[in-house]
Amino acid sequence: MRIVITGGFGFLGQRVAGALLTRRTLCGAPVERLVLADRVVPAGSPLVADPLVEVVQGDLSERLDEVFAQPVDVLIHLASAVSAECEADFDLGMSANLDTTRALLDAARTQTAAGGPPPRTVFSSSVAVYGFDPALPLPPVVSEATLPTPRSSYGTQKRICELLVAEYTRRGFVDGRVARLMTVSVRAGKPNAAASGFLSGIIREPLAGLPATCPVSPGLRVALASPRRTVDGILRVTEAERGPGALDGGLPVNLPALTVTVAGMLATLRRVAGDAVADLVTVAPDPAVEAIVGSWPAAFDNARATALGLRPDDSFESVVRAYIEDHPEAVAARMRGRDG
Amino acid sequence: MRIVITGGFGFLGQRVAGALLTRRTLCGAPVERLVLADRVVPAGSPLVADPLVEVVQGDLSERLDEVFAQPVDVLIHLASAVSAECEADFDLGMSANLDTTRALLDAARTQTAAGGPPPRTVFSSSVAVYGFDPALPLPPVVSEATLPTPRSSYGTQKRICELLVAEYTRRGFVDGRVARLMTVSVRAGKPNAAASGFLSGIIREPLAGLPATCPVSPGLRVALASPRRTVDGILRVTEAERGPGALDGGLPVNLPALTVTVAGMLATLRRVAGDAVADLVTVAPDPAVEAIVGSWPAAFDNARATALGLRPDDSFESVVRAYIEDHPEAVAARMRGRDG
Numbered sequence: 001m002r003i004v005i006t007g008g009f010g011f012l013g014q015r016v017a018g019a020l021l022t023r024r025t026l027c028g029a030p031v032e033r034l035v036l037a038d039r040v041v042p043a044g045s046p047l048v049a050d051p052l053v054e055v056v057q058g059d060l061s062e063r064l065d066e067v068f069a070q071p072v073d074v075l076i077h078l079a080s081a082v083s084a085e086c087e088a089d090f091d092l093g094m095s096a097n098l099d100t101t102r103a104l105l106d107a108a109r110t111q112t113a114a115g116g117p118p119p120r121t122v123f124s125s126s127v128a129v130y131g132f133d134p135a136l137p138l139p140p141v142v143s144e145a146t147l148p149t150p151r152s153s154y155g156t157q158k159r160i161c162e163l164l165v166a167e168y169t170r171r172g173f174v175d176g177r178v179a180r181l182m183t184v185s186v187r188a189g190k191p192n193a194a195a196s197g198f199l200s201g202i203i204r205e206p207l208a209g210l211p212a213t214c215p216v217s218p219g220l221r222v223a224l225a226s227p228r229r230t231v232d233g234i235l236r237v238t239e240a241e242r243g244p245g246a247l248d249g250g251l252p253v254n255l256p257a258l259t260v261t262v263a264g265m266l267a268t269l270r271r272v273a274g275d276a277v278a279d280l281v282t283v284a285p286d287p288a289v290e291a292i293v294g295s296w297p298a299a300f301d302n303a304r305a306t307a308l309g310l311r312p313d314d315s316f317e318s319v320v321r322a323y324i325e326d327h328p329e330a331v332a333a334r335m336r337g338r339d340g
Numbered sequence: 341m342r343i344v345i346t347g348g349f350g351f352l353g354q355r356v357a358g359a360l361l362t363r364r365t366l367c368g369a370p371v372e373r374l375v376l377a378d379r380v381v382p383a384g385s386p387l388v389a390d391p392l393v394e395v396v397q398g399d400l401s402e403r404l405d406e407v408f409a410q411p412v413d414v415l416i417h418l419a420s421a422v423s424a425e426c427e428a429d430f431d432l433g434m435s436a437n438l439d440t441t442r443a444l445l446d447a448a449r450t451q452t453a454a455g456g457p458p459p460r461t462v463f464s465s466s467v468a469v470y471g472f473d474p475a476l477p478l479p480p481v482v483s484e485a486t487l488p489t490p491r492s493s494y495g496t497q498k499r500i501c502e503l504l505v506a507e508y509t510r511r512g513f514v515d516g517r518v519a520r521l522m523t524v525s526v527r528a529g530k531p532n533a534a535a536s537g538f539l540s541g542i543i544r545e546p547l548a549g550l551p552a553t554c555p556v557s558p559g560l561r562v563a564l565a566s567p568r569r570t571v572d573g574i575l576r577v578t579e580a581e582r583g584p585g586a587l588d589g590g591l592p593v594n595l596p597a598l599t600v601t602v603a604g605m606l607a608t609l610r611r612v613a614g615d616a617v618a619d620l621v622t623v624a625p626d627p628a629v630e631a632i633v634g635s636w637p638a639a640f641d642n643a644r645a646t647a648l649g650l651r652p653d654d655s656f657e658s659v660v661r662a663y664i665e666d667h668p669e670a671v672a673a674r675m676r677g678r679d680g
Contacts, residue, residue, distance in 0.1 A: 133588075133589035248474045250491070
């Protein structure tokens with residue numbers, strides 16, 4: 001089968017691609033071609049060297065002919081402008097997130113209308129569809145039945161695309177499914193500008209021997225998923241069959257979340273890495289960050305995800321240990337040999 | 341103030357326009373100009389003769405320059421492709437309902453960005469946003485907190501536009517508000533192809549001395565609003581101020597619904613118009629119609645509408661009597677003189 005990943009060289013795209021190249025099968029069929037579409041292709045990416053990989057570089061909306069030059073069996077749409085960009089530049093977000101997704105769905109529909117396979121289309125949505133609406137506070141535990149009230153351009157665009165995927169699926173244009181991603185922690189790499197960035201930073205930076213600031217009160221509860229679980233969730237939603245109790249109707253799937261307090265995250269860091277590492281974190285609450293992160297749902301009913309065979313991380317300790325295992329280069333030398 | 345009504349010569353548009361020309365004020369200011377935009381202008385419409393009225397005829401997306409040639413203070417967006425059209429022609433529905441609404445919102449945003457007043461923008465949505473999703477049956481009583489799971493192209497487009505109106509409002513581009521219209525009964529005029537058409541037909545046709553078929557079991561419960569209450573609802577949502585307990589956040593307003601059984605509707609007809617009229621109705625359930633109409637919500641929590649001063653029709657009897665009063669020409673001669 002020919003699989004396309006948009007945003008194929010992004011943080012998650014590379015990991016989904018890597019997992020597929022390791023497995024070599026998806027939905028019970030061999031991976032024959034893996035198309036990675038992205039604006040930027042990192043120099044020296046090992047993915048490019050794999051003979052199954054085909055790279056489509058550039059603006060996705062201008063490269064649809066290449067993406068659909070051969071029939072697309074599975075389309076994993078991860079490309080997206082991020083929340084801060086969409087808030088700063090409304091038109092950019094509408095174009096990159098809404099118009100591009102619609103163009104992609106229409107290209108898939110054209111393939112189906114021409115007698116090709118209706119592409120199995122996985123849309124990566126976000127917990128950002130749940131914003132804080134003053135007229136309707138979120139319930140203590142959020143499920144897929146909870147009304148999303150997005151209060152950001154990014155969340156609005158994601159919610160609109162969810163509705164489009166459900167409708168294109170109902171009409172038989174695509175076999176669509178929506179995975180709502182949780183805040184990913186621990187993200188490797190450099191800090192980013194997201195309000196949630198500290199949820200990786202307070203672990204990643206101290207492990208690298210660097211100081212970090214925690215901008216929220218430690219009592220704050222948050223919902224997280226590790227990169228491994230997130231990739232696993234995307235692939236399981238891709239492979240899920242339609243039917244009652246599984247991918248029925250038009251509902252998205254909230255990927256499973258591990259609910260932890262920030263205090264619990266810091267205690268875990270201390271337990272796993274020792275006092276010297278944990279003491280690199282300074283707690284300095286910033287009301288602006290607390291207001292944003294505190295408005296996000298912290299606890300999810302994972303029943304729908306569980307029915308698809310997904311599960312949250314076992315514990316935040318397992319998340320931290322997996323990060324250390326996966327990123328030895330990003331962990332200070334004295335940590336790498338530490339007994340797990 | 342300059343008020344624009346799109347779909348200004350439609351069933352509801354004409355009635356909203358007529359109400360404004362009678363009141364001559366809206367939101368505490370005089371109606372100085374009333375722009376009625378529509379594809380088709382009925383020959384001899386009395387609205388056209390009013391000196392306050394300006395007609396913009398043609399495809400709305402091509403007439404935005406005319407609509408916004410002078411600052412728009414209030415924009416009541418009623419123009420829409422109807423559900424059957426959207427189901428039959430997907431691209432037509434996406435263009436007429438989604439793209440045109442977005443173009444209208446962007447034109448309003450351009451006015452705001454140029455220093456003009458942010459148009460008070462009323463979007464007429466529909467109870468069709470609530471479809472029957474097999475994975476998530478609707479609760480017995482539906483409110484604005486109920487997750488809309490549209491299962492039609494029309495309902496999907498309406499729901500997407502609701503999200504756009506909320507987001508354009510949050511960003512300050514427009515002062516938007518969404519009124520979700522209930523099934524309107526009794527609609528005057530000719531039967532239409534809507535699955536809900538019989539909910540007017542079983543009253544309208546017998547009153548005109550014509551036979552009518554009721555395609556559902558009389559026990560079916562439905563949620564209705566009269567044309568008068570619907571027009572009143574649109575105008576009250578237009579005039580509502582923002583603030584806690586009123587138009588807070590991004591939630592739509594479900595216009596108030598009167599819940600009745602079809603048996604109750606027929607009994608009312610018998611009581612108001614007599615046996616000879618009521619006997620013109622033949623009950624012949626059609627499973628296809630029952631499946632569609634039976635999937636719609638029949639009971640609503642009207643609290644949010646009530647807080648805005650809206651109320652449902654007092655009784656179905658008042659609805660039928662108002663129809664007779666408003667449409668003497670459509671009622672058989674022997675009914676017109678009947679004691680109310």
